[in-house]
Amino acid sequence: MRITLRAFSLSLSLVLAPMILGCSPTATTTLQGSWPAPRGPEGPPVLPVANEGVIVEYHRPVPMRDGVRLSATIYRPAAPGRYPVILSRTPYVKASVGQAGVDRRLKFVRAGYAWADVDVRGRGDSDGSFRPFFQEGEDGYDTIEWCGRQPWSTGKVGMVGGSYGGYVQLAAGVRRPPSLACLVPSVACPDPFVDGLLMGPTGLPGPLSVSWYQYTTGRMNQSSAATPWAQVFKHRPLITLDDAAGIDLPFWNEIVEHSQLSPWWEGARYQNKLDRLAVPALHVSGWYDDEQVSTLTNYVRASTTAADPAARSGQKLLMGPWPHAINTSTKVGDIEFGPTAVIDLDALILRWFERHLKSVPNGIDQEPPVRLFVMGSNVWRSEADWPIPRTAFTAYHFHSAGRANSSDGDGVLAADLPSSPSALAFDSADADTYVYDPQDPTPFITDQNFSQVGGPDDYRHIERRDDVLVYTTPPLTASVELCGPVRVVLWATTDAPDTDFAARLCIVRADGTSQRLCDGIVRARFREGMDRPSLVTPGVPVEYSIDLWSTCQAFMPGERIRVQISSSSFPQWDANPNTGERLGFETSTRKATQIIHHDVARPSRIILPVVPASGSGLSR
Known part of the structure; x- marks a missing residue:
C-alpha cells in the first residue's frame, strides 16, 4: 500500500505558533478601516525589545474548583489601574511562545489590556492530568472568572486562540461565565465525530491524529520526527495504533472503544449547546483548514440560536484562503492567492476587543457579519449571512x-x-x-x-x-x-x-x-x-x-x-x-x-x- 505525502510541508513550530497566538504573528496594527484590511507593503513594525511600562508575572497559580492549580503568565500595564483581560488557554505549553508571540502580547498590553497565557490542566506548568477536550469547559469557566476577579482586571474577559485554543473558548462560553465578554475562536476544533481529531464520521479518530496525541502526551511537547508514520498508519487494529507509534496513549484507547455517539461523549461536546452562548464571537478559519467545518457550523448555529438577540447578532465570520495555519502566507501548496490573501488580522481583533471589552463605538458591530475570500478571482467580499442567501x-x-x-x-x-x-x-x-x-x-x-x-x-x-x-x-x-x-x-x-x-x-x-x-x-x-x-x-x-x-x-x-x-x-x-x-x-x-x-x-x-x-x- 502506498501512502502519498503531500509536498506542502511546514515545520511543526511554524504551524503551531499561529494556532497558539490566534493569528499571524507578523500582522501590523491599523485601528481604522473596515475588516479585514490587507497588510501593507511596509511589512511588520520593529517593536522595542525592552518592556518599558509592562509587568510580566510568571507561574501565577490559577485554582480550579477541584483544587488543581493551573499556571498562568500575566502581561499587564505597569501603570496603576484596571484593564480588560485577553485570555489564551493552550495545550501547547505557554513557555514555548517565541519572540514574535511576546511582541504581540506587549502590543496588546500597550493598547490597554492585560494578557493571560494559561497552560491547560496537565500540560506545561499546570498541575493535574491532561484528558483532552473533556476537561476544558469547567476549567475554562474557572479560569475566566479568576481573570475577572484580579485587582488589575475590569472584570471583562475576552479570549483568543486557535485550533484546540479555539475549542476551549467555546467549551467555556456555552457555560456562560459572568466575566466573559467576547470570543475570537480561530480554526476551532469541533465536537466528536466530525473532523477526525476527536473521532470522525467513520466512528474512529483519523490515523493522522495519533501524532497529535503523541505530541501532547506528558507535560512538554513531544517530538515525533523519528516515527515512521507511513508504516505506522498501516497497522491494524486501530486500538493499538499508539503502540505501533511507540507510545502508550490511554486516552487513544479510551476514545477508540467509544466508536459511536453516546452520552459518554457529552462532556466533550459544545456545538449542541451553542444556544446557551451569550457573548459575541469572531469566528475565523480558511477554506483549506482541516477543521473548517467547525467554524462554519459554529457561526451558523450561534447566529441563529444563541441565548439572546445581542449574542445572535454579535456573531461574525471571517474565511480566508488559508490552511490550518491561518494568515501566514499568500500561498498554500502550489497555489498563490495574491497580495491581499494575508491581512492585518491583529487590527481586526483589536477593534473587536475595543468594542466588546472597552465599549468603544468603533462601528465594527454595524459592518456586514460575513467576510470571505473568493479563491480563483482572489477577492475579499462581504456578505449578509452564511450560507450566502442568494445561493x-x-x-x-x-x-x-x-x-x-x-x-x-x-x-x-x-x-x-x-x-x-x-x-x-x-x-x-x-x-x-x-x-x-x-x-x-x-x-x-x-x-x-x-x-x-x-x-x-x-x-x-x-x-x-x-x-x-x-x-x-x-x-x-x-x-x-x-x-x-x-x-x-x-x-x-x-x-x-x-x-x-x-x-x-x-x-x-x-x-x-x-x-x-x-x-x-x-x-x-x-x-x-x-x-x-x-x-x-x-x-x-x-x-x-x-x-x-x-x-x-x-x-x-x-x-x-x-x-x-x-x-x-x-x-x-x-x-x-x-x-x-x-x-x-x-x-x-x-x-x-x-x-x-x-x-x-x-x-x-x-x-x-x-x-x-x-x-x-x-x-x-
Whole structure:
C-alpha cells in the first residue's frame, strides 16, 4: 500500500505558533478601516525589545474548583489601574511562545489590556492530568472568572486562540461565565465525530491524529520526527495504533472503544449547546483548514440560536484562503492567492476587543457579519449571512456508459437528469462498478502529521486508479462561482455488511491539474446518524448523503468541475475493513464490490452552491 505525502510541508513550530497566538504573528496594527484590511507593503513594525511600562508575572497559580492549580503568565500595564483581560488557554505549553508571540502580547498590553497565557490542566506548568477536550469547559469557566476577579482586571474577559485554543473558548462560553465578554475562536476544533481529531464520521479518530496525541502526551511537547508514520498508519487494529507509534496513549484507547455517539461523549461536546452562548464571537478559519467545518457550523448555529438577540447578532465570520495555519502566507501548496490573501488580522481583533471589552463605538458591530475570500478571482467580499442567501443549490448528476473508472473513463458530470434526451449521448448505462480493497486503500494526499491535513493538492495520479470513479463537466464556457456547503447524494450497492463511500470535489485546470477543493466520507453503518449504527444488507441499493464541507472557488472559462467517488481516503480516515465487526478492533479485511447507481430512480448527484455573479448588494 502506498501512502502519498503531500509536498506542502511546514515545520511543526511554524504551524503551531499561529494556532497558539490566534493569528499571524507578523500582522501590523491599523485601528481604522473596515475588516479585514490587507497588510501593507511596509511589512511588520520593529517593536522595542525592552518592556518599558509592562509587568510580566510568571507561574501565577490559577485554582480550579477541584483544587488543581493551573499556571498562568500575566502581561499587564505597569501603570496603576484596571484593564480588560485577553485570555489564551493552550495545550501547547505557554513557555514555548517565541519572540514574535511576546511582541504581540506587549502590543496588546500597550493598547490597554492585560494578557493571560494559561497552560491547560496537565500540560506545561499546570498541575493535574491532561484528558483532552473533556476537561476544558469547567476549567475554562474557572479560569475566566479568576481573570475577572484580579485587582488589575475590569472584570471583562475576552479570549483568543486557535485550533484546540479555539475549542476551549467555546467549551467555556456555552457555560456562560459572568466575566466573559467576547470570543475570537480561530480554526476551532469541533465536537466528536466530525473532523477526525476527536473521532470522525467513520466512528474512529483519523490515523493522522495519533501524532497529535503523541505530541501532547506528558507535560512538554513531544517530538515525533523519528516515527515512521507511513508504516505506522498501516497497522491494524486501530486500538493499538499508539503502540505501533511507540507510545502508550490511554486516552487513544479510551476514545477508540467509544466508536459511536453516546452520552459518554457529552462532556466533550459544545456545538449542541451553542444556544446557551451569550457573548459575541469572531469566528475565523480558511477554506483549506482541516477543521473548517467547525467554524462554519459554529457561526451558523450561534447566529441563529444563541441565548439572546445581542449574542445572535454579535456573531461574525471571517474565511480566508488559508490552511490550518491561518494568515501566514499568500500561498498554500502550489497555489498563490495574491497580495491581499494575508491581512492585518491583529487590527481586526483589536477593534473587536475595543468594542466588546472597552465599549468603544468603533462601528465594527454595524459592518456586514460575513467576510470571505473568493479563491480563483482572489477577492475579499462581504456578505449578509452564511450560507450566502442568494445561493442557487444546483444538482449536477453522474452519467456514464458504465465505465467511469479513473480519469481515462467515460464519467460525465452534468445538470441533465439521467436518461433525459440531452443526456443520452453520454448516459447509456445505469451504474458504475469498482472493487475496494482495504489492503490497498485509495490514498489521501497530506503531510504525514497533524500539522496540516490536506490542501489544494493535485489528484491526477490518484484519479488514474481503477477504484476511483471520475465524473467531469465539459470545459466551462463562462465563469462559475461555487461558494457554500457541498453535498453528494449517492445511490450505492455493496456486497459487504459495512463499507465506506468517499467523495471529493476538484477544479480541473487548463493544464490538466485536478486540484482538491473539499471532500467527505460516509461509513455505511452510520448512514442514519452517528448515534444509530446499523449494518447494511448486501446487494440492496441505499441512498447516502456525504458532507464535503464547504468551498469558495471561482471557476474560469475553460476549467472543469470534477467529482471523485471512491471508498477510502487514507490516512485521512481509517480504511474500512468491510467486515462489519467492532470498529477499531478488526485485524482481518475483505474486498468489497461497489455499484454506484445513476438512473432515473436512483440519481446520484452532487449539490453545488452556485452563487450568481451579481445581485449581492454588498461591497466587493
